[in-house]
Amino acid sequence: MIEKPIERVAKATPTGMARQIKGLSDKAVAWLFVGPTIFLLLAINIFPLIWTINLSFTNFRANRPNREVEYVGLRNYERILTDSDTWLSMQATAHFLFWTLLLQVLIGFALAWLINRKFRGNDVWTTIIVLPMMLSPAVVGNFWTFLYQPQIGLFNYVVSFFTGVDPSSFDMLGSVDLAPWSIIIVDTWMWTPFVMLICLAGLRSIPDYIYEAAEIDRASKWRQFWTITVPMVLPFLMLAVLFRGIENFKMFDLVVQLTGGGPGSVTEMASINLKREAFEKWRTGYASAFAIILFVTVFGLASIYVKALNKVKER
Amino acid sequence: MSFSVTEPSKRQKSIAGFLVITYALITLVPLFWVFITGFKTPPDSISYPPKVFFSPSLEGYVNLFTTRTRVTPEQMQALPPPVGFAEAIVRNRDMVIAGPSKFGERFMNSIIIGFGSTFLSIFLGTLAAYGFSRFNVPLKDDLMFFILSTRMMPPIAVAIPIFLMYRQLGLSDTHVGMILLYTAVNISLAVWLLKGFIDEIPREYEEAALIDGYTRFQAFYKVVLPQAATGIASTAIFCLIFAWNEYAFAVLLTSGTAQTAPPFIPTIIGVGGLDWPAVAAGATLFLLPVLIFTIVLRKHLLRGITFGAVRK
Numbered sequence: 001m002i003e004k005p006i007e008r009v010a011k012a013t014p015t016g017m018a019r020q021i022k023g024l025s026d027k028a029v030a031w032l033f034v035g036p037t038i039f040l041l042l043a044i045n046i047f048p049l050i051w052t053i054n055l056s057f058t059n060f061r062a063n064r065p066n067r068e069v070e071y072v073g074l075r076n077y078e079r080i081l082t083d084s085d086t087w088l089s090m091q092a093t094a095h096f097l098f099w100t101l102l103l104q105v106l107i108g109f110a111l112a113w114l115i116n117r118k119f120r121g122n123d124v125w126t127t128i129i130v131l132p133m134m135l136s137p138a139v140v141g142n143f144w145t146f147l148y149q150p151q152i153g154l155f156n157y158v159v160s161f162f163t164g165v166d167p168s169s170f171d172m173l174g175s176v177d178l179a180p181w182s183i184i185i186v187d188t189w190m191w192t193p194f195v196m197l198i199c200l201a202g203l204r205s206i207p208d209y210i211y212e213a214a215e216i217d218r219a220s221k222w223r224q225f226w227t228i229t230v231p232m233v234l235p236f237l238m239l240a241v242l243f244r245g246i247e248n249f250k251m252f253d254l255v256v257q258l259t260g261g262g263p264g265s266v267t268e269m270a271s272i273n274l275k276r277e278a279f280e281k282w283r284t285g286y287a288s289a290f291a292i293i294l295f296v297t298v299f300g301l302a303s304i305y306v307k308a309l310n311k312v313k314e315r
Numbered sequence: 316m317s318f319s320v321t322e323p324s325k326r327q328k329s330i331a332g333f334l335v336i337t338y339a340l341i342t343l344v345p346l347f348w349v350f351i352t353g354f355k356t357p358p359d360s361i362s363y364p365p366k367v368f369f370s371p372s373l374e375g376y377v378n379l380f381t382t383r384t385r386v387t388p389e390q391m392q393a394l395p396p397p398v399g400f401a402e403a404i405v406r407n408r409d410m411v412i413a414g415p416s417k418f419g420e421r422f423m424n425s426i427i428i429g430f431g432s433t434f435l436s437i438f439l440g441t442l443a444a445y446g447f448s449r450f451n452v453p454l455k456d457d458l459m460f461f462i463l464s465t466r467m468m469p470p471i472a473v474a475i476p477i478f479l480m481y482r483q484l485g486l487s488d489t490h491v492g493m494i495l496l497y498t499a500v501n502i503s504l505a506v507w508l509l510k511g512f513i514d515e516i517p518r519e520y521e522e523a524a525l526i527d528g529y530t531r532f533q534a535f536y537k538v539v540l541p542q543a544a545t546g547i548a549s550t551a552i553f554c555l556i557f558a559w560n561e562y563a564f565a566v567l568l569t570s571g572t573a574q575t576a577p578p579f580i581p582t583i584i585g586v587g588g589l590d591w592p593a594v595a596a597g598a599t600l601f602l603l604p605v606l607i608f609t610i611v612l613r614k615h616l617l618r619g620i621t622f623g624a625v626r627k
Contacts, residue, residue, distance in 0.1 A: 034447060154345075
């Protein structure tokens, strides 16, 4: 006997609760699904952000919660923007961003291109190359300080092995000239695979027939590379730069572990500076204003960049 | 024999292979060094030139899991013979084991907070992703962008008010506080990834189920969930790895009961700054699960790495 649909509905629906839910409109159901997430984000992301904005206009200090809080208007912002330390930390961040992005794009793209030559076992080696980026930056960064030890460190030993420079004559973490590079090296080691993976996906998305057509037109390999490969991978590459850019602008763990902002304040990047103000000097109001400035900067740069990215995609 | 103009020549392939393998091996050196340093004795670990061959020792691991105190030779003479290999290793350095170290606890914290926040992110993320994928949520694109934009905030910027808020609510340095925080951070990735996976499941499946008399919720967990299982699993791995590796919030918001391993491991170095084998041992134990996960699940990870921007 064939059941009528209405009987199956009755069977499949548990009584009570289900009937109530069935009575809900699609819109209400939608909010049941989406609501909890939005609520959590409001509570732990947006509410704190608003609180930060509010704090940024005060002279509040978190280590003295009982002191009376005064509203100081835009004074915090004014101080930050006229403080030379701020600009030094921005410079340190910019230097770090520029070199890490450049190195990671060049090496990452080259690796992806080589892997896409489809030699035997390329997937195994891809997995091995990806390993560093999956690991904890703090734990790995901490271990790199051991590799960078002037006398006993493996890094110094390898450099001296290939160049003949005395391994105790240079200190990657302690010297003003080298400390920024010590962080750039570790970051490049960790994150080049990320750029590589995205480029690889881009290269694999190019259909073979385009190259075949170019071959029939007798375009040289060099020309094919510049007129087909590069333009078609560019949107992917730009996406990789966006993700890395945002992450590296926020860079914290590697720097804390490697140099802690030193020597002096050569590697004191924006978020290290922010941490000092907020959790060491306890100038909460000032630090909040700084946090807002950083957030607006990232957000602004990212939005401009996304616009450019969309233009490239449309081409 | 087939011939393709797009297939690289044999010579090209072997040069490419050689270069990639060279890079991969160089990349592995620091990780290999962590691994072998864990089995060195402290003097071996700081010898010059760096030692690749050495007689392995478990001293690093013993030091990682214990706290030790120095004793005078007279006191040492008065002690009964050592029980077990750990005590024997420690006695060689004129010390006795005073008790367990905090490493075990910190490691457990990482596991509790990692799995707790992953479960919660996936639970909420799947619901939200389904909602965004199937319903006409008002302002859908804005909400999705809002969810993504929460990733752009530097963790320290959020840490200030979270620190104050948690102090008020009594959530500072608690497992629940950290689980909620990591969930909030992870959920943006989870929603974006899962929405991509759910978008790919044909709507007709659920429509058929609805016609068959399933409710929306039944259609969701009897039809959509099984179809999205692989996607959910690979998203979960990502959330887990993030929570496992996270450092900035952990170091700012926890100090004792809920401290995870990443802020703890660098502090092992302790007095004299010479105990690199113990640090390496801790790092090895901490990094190994992620390494294994990555190798086993490599095929499913790509999408998570690229934040869902790259399909397949």
